[in-house]
Amino acid sequence: MWKKIRKYIIPLSICLILISTAVAGCAEEEPAPAPAPAPSPAPEPEPEPAPAPEPEPEPEPAGPTKNSIVIGASRPLSGPNAPIGDAAFGPIMQMWQERVNAEGGIYVEEYGKKLPVEYIIYDDATDVGTMVRLTEKLILEDEVDILFSACGTAFISAQAPVANKYGMVLLTAEGGATIMRDALYGLPYVFISLPFSDHYQLPVFAEMAAAKGAKTAYIITIADLHGVEYGGVAAIEFPKYGIEVIANKSVPITYTDFSLLVKDAKAADPDLFCVFAYPPIIMPVTGEMMAIGFNPPAVLMGPGANFGFYGISFGGDPMTINGVTCFAAANEKTSPEFAQLYADLEALVGWPNLDWWGHPYYAPLVQIWQEAIEVTGTLDQDVLRDYIASNQFDTILGNTYFEMFGEFGGGLMVKDTHPGEIGQWQDGTVEIVGGGDWPGVVLTSDWVYPKPDWPTP
Amino acid sequence: MPESIVTIMDVAIGGLLLGGIYALIAMGLSLQYGVARVLNISHGEFIMLGAFSTFTLYTVVGINPLICLAIVGPIAFIIGFLLQRTLFTQLRTSAPNPGAFEASSLLATFGLMYVIQGIALQIWGADYRAYTYLNFGVDLGGAIFSANKLVILGFAIGIGVAFYIFLARTHMGKGIRSAAQDPTTASLMGVNINRVLALCFGFGAAMAGLAGVLYSMRIPLNPAMGLQYTLIAIIIIVLGGLGSIPGAFIGGLILGIIGEIVTYIDPSLSLAAYYFIFMLLLLVRPKGIFGK
Amino acid sequence: MNITRFTSKGFLIPGLISLVILIALVTLPFYGSLYNVIMVTSILMYIILTVSWVLFSGPTGYMSLATAAFFGIGIYASAIFLPNTGAILPLLVVVVIGGLVSSLVALGVGALTLRLRGIYFAIFTFGLVVLILELGNWWEHTVTHTRGRFVMLVDNDVIFYIMLAIFVLLMLTTYLIRRSKFGLAMRSIGENEEAAAHIGVNVTMVKVITFAISAFFMGAAGVIWATKLTYVDPYVAFNPLFSFMPVLMAIFGGMGQIYGPVIGAVIFAYLQEKLQTEFPYYYMLIFGFVLVAAILYLPDGLIGLIQKLWRLIRRWRKGGAAKQDANT
């Protein structure tokens, strides 16, 4: 019997699954259960594979007839970065495409009509080399009009020079680091949106904590660019406000058992406990803290604590993590626009996995693109670049613009645009509790210091 | 003085508990490699499947994770059993020699890893998911440990001992042991080799599934999480001697304790230390601690 | 040093085909689109990794998973000597340095791991990748405090030509080794190491030297690949996937012939790109199934399939001829 099964079942099942996935891949759009508002006009995720076979390396559209604005992105749809790629910038892009197309597209003057948005997404499988190649494919082969950002600090660090080389405007999303700011002087086409470490996050936090009387900090970082970045900047910024860094420990990216480290931190009895790492680390650390009852006055975690899933991961009740501090810019209370954004995102994703740090900065990116195209009336990258570099935009954040680095450099979204820097989990949502003293800031609650106790099980 | 004792307790018991987790992860792989000769790169994917199933059963259906053990284990067993009966038997019968089979099965499991991850991506999406269960402290003579860790160690020991008795005492267990030593002779002696191998692979998959159920209480889940556990399991089974269940168990405990000691000194070197010790051991004693 | 007499059969046609392919490749930037050049560069990278993997692991039967380590060393050499702030050394010199450092590491590792066989060797070499990755991380984190490194941009055509040069050099080396006394020694080790030693093959030396030669090409390819990545940190450089890819590609293509791994790498890389772009949400699933199916149904790789088809055609043609003779 088994012989027959072997002979027929294996090839049959392989063929069946291959065919079904291929069919599904062609027919279905996105696995996410999106309650599509209107009959979406172009649900095809991949249009013709090679729309323009003629070897024209220049991304100049030039032709008088153009039927769509092509947007391209190389995103981690599989591999370790997929969770972030799926949850952060991804839904914003998808929502925008649907909304724009429901209105018939974006009006582009040089073509004299509204052009719908066509969206090409590739899977870089969380490999930098693949991401770079696919980015080049988007630029050269698919001749995209808008290049959307890759996901992860290392990835945008690699994508920025490449996009810049081809003269493609790149508004980056998930990630940012001081090395990128240093490089910005030579990257005129690159605009960084997400705030990072010394870009007002840690200084603001240190000032807040010092005002409450915090004196010591215990830091755990992940052993990659993100961890080195935040650990290093904290070691510089905290002492400026009289906070002593009593430990700065780094853990490998795949490490999962934190019992001993958390105990070590508990024994050190710090005022601030900072974990600069991703969810696979911050979540077990949080669990361990609850288990052994380590409850320092302030707990700062990220990225990951700024995501909705963090809140509902500990026994399903977001109240469990009351008082945990994270990086966050805006929430539902910041403005009605944000309330709408979060409601839309939740409806699209299907569960309350909101990102209070990233979404406030990714949502304006698509607005900036749209405004730049509508006002300049062109898809020419140089014109668009100059427009974005020299104008202020009215976005969900309010007045939004970039600080330009040098005469021939790229931009970094200025602090005055930030509605907040530091968030805290309070009663099931992230309240914005800290920002610098600049005009855009909208705090939605006071910082609870010391942090309330973990609930007793 | 008492503080240093507590620290030693923390390191020692912490290491033991961590070792329990590792042992649980490694025993299944040891069985699959030791008897069925399949170095299963997709082992971690079974852990991932077990963990995700538990997540869904617990958060959606509301089934207690400990009861999930009884659901996930048999299902994983059946999947493993069928895989061995179909895919790996096919590879085994068509391979010209055992070495070629080891190579081709290794690569097949690499493909399987992609397939299982791909399926998980379709079912659960790429997001992180997590829940916690039994996450409260238990005081062991001054050192506090979370309860779910103790439960995991308990199950690791329980499953290990039960399986050891099964191997030593039952007829089927003897068949498995003789197949592990010499498949040809075993089949000559009337052991249905195909069934024994399928059972072993099934048991291995079931153990991975159970490890996933238990471990899901502690860690966030995502479809790409499996490979790191496969790698740790490979280190352990080489440490313990390929194919030795007690070796895998003790190897897991040793690695756990080493891990905690290194973490105590410098956590950033913990993984490097695993690999360093592992490679050193390979050079000094290539057959592992318990290998023959 | 030459035993061509015993292995050269039909030298002319393969030689001509190689020449035509080479000319097509050299002139590619003149007729192909820029993306074609980029894509071919990346395929060449995969070919180099696969062929240099086969160079050692094919005949000797030692499954090395250290490819990612040697490749990564090259990438890191590039990050150190070719930063975006200005090259410290000329590109070509760095290519050689990357190759040399890789082969030095390979010499050391090879000398250490001689006693390991089969799966132990495979696991050890894989451990090497992770160990270097973790130590690199630790070094960057605690010693140099480096937050990733930017590599200078290099013109796509230059990258392509250097990659092509490494590829041609590698193919020539492989060809010469296969036909030389050295290749015979390697094959005899792969067939039976003990017997090889007892007929006078210096088993240790042959293995270590081949391992080092194959690592040289991996490292050199890494150097040039880093200029495409533009950003390097240990996780980017030492991606364990690059340990498995060459093995899969080689087996997919078939290792019996010199062109098997090449075809395997080309088709594999192309398939990967197609799936990632055409079916981005199903890439893993389909890729996995193709892999499993290939291992199940192409035991001798694509080359085996081609040879089988070729034999079938010949038999069919012969059969036709025989029928005319009314015999069989």
Place this chain on the structure above:
Amino acid sequence: MQILEGEKVTKYFGGLAAVSNVDFYVGQGEVVGLIGPNGAGKTTLFNLISASLVPKPGVIKFKGKNITGKKPHKICRMGIARTFQTVKIFTNMPVLQNVLAGSFFGTSPGMSSADAAREASESLEFVGLSDMAALPARDLTLANQKRLEVARAMATRPELLLLDELMAGLNATEITEGMELVKKIRDKGITIVMIEHVMKAIMNVCDRIIVLHHGEKIAEGTPQEIATSKKVIEVYLGE
């Protein structure tokens, strides 16, 4: 003159002495038989001579030179060749290449490819496999595979040849042919040590016989002496 000498050669595996305190010698041009029950340590002694294993303690001398601790390939190039109990030919290579590998690497100093090729063909001719030179080695019968192994060993131009159970598994005709082959090799002036269970072959071919039992040498002498030795008969028939 003695071509090979062993003094107090010993080898332990774990706590077990596989070869214990064996003194032996082999004269130039002799054919020496090595016999003993299974597990007596015969193959281990071969492995020690050919440097697969290193004796501890003990010294082995070849042509008066101490060769203990040398690498197998060095030993081979010095002039000691061997065959294996279970045939270890290069199954996926053509027959000729098997032998060619021997003439290429086993001779000291190394040969040019033309010389090596000639040497290889001569060796094949010598064992009578010339017709099968182009076949893959795995297609040969067991008897021919054993011949091939002998040819490969001969191609290394040995002065001393160690034959490990050349006749095992062969039928009566093949055994007779095998004995002829051994005599032919001896006639070329090559010294031979052979492990054998086929008594007919041993008694016919050997000049002298060494008997091992439980790792120890229990008897040594001409075939007649051994055949009548009480101790040897006890070992083989007793217990």
